[in-house]
Amino acid sequence: MVIDATGNARAIQNALGRVGKGGTYLQFGVADYAARATIDPYRIYSEEITITGSMAVLHSYERAAELFAAGVLDPDVFISDRLPLADYVGALQQFQAGKGRKIQVLP
Numbered sequence: 001m002v003i004d005a006t007g008n009a010r011a012i013q014n015a016l017g018r019v020g021k022g023g024t025y026l027q028f029g030v031a032d033y034a035a036r037a038t039i040d041p042y043r044i045y046s047e048e049i050t051i052t053g054s055m056a057v058l059h060s061y062e063r064a065a066e067l068f069a070a071g072v073l074d075p076d077v078f079i080s081d082r083l084p085l086a087d088y089v090g091a092l093q094q095f096q097a098g099k100g101r102k103i104q105v106l107p
Helices: 009-016 041-046 060-069 085-096
Strands: 002-004 024-027 050-053 079-084 102-106
Touching: 002 009, 009 024, 079 085, 085 102
Parallel strands: 002 024, 024 050, 079 102
Antiparallel strands: none
16 A cells, blocks of 8 residues: 655655555545646556545544543543633644644633
């Protein structure tokens, strides 16, 4: 299996060429709407290559909400910081600096 997690058109093009016979290419990275890559349809056919995409959030929000509501998931494990609305700018700066897991801004 070859997975692209970059969304970069050149990386995608390169990755498509690396899929082996009977292999799978998974597009996970978010590419720009205008990005293009070229495929070889005969190679897909003759080498039985599978090309698939994954938008990891499809149907996941409802399931996560159900797990939180049922008490299966503890939000305290995911939320590293709870900041007041008055510190919204500080929350954005903390996020941009890559500090913390999830930052919740409270009204």
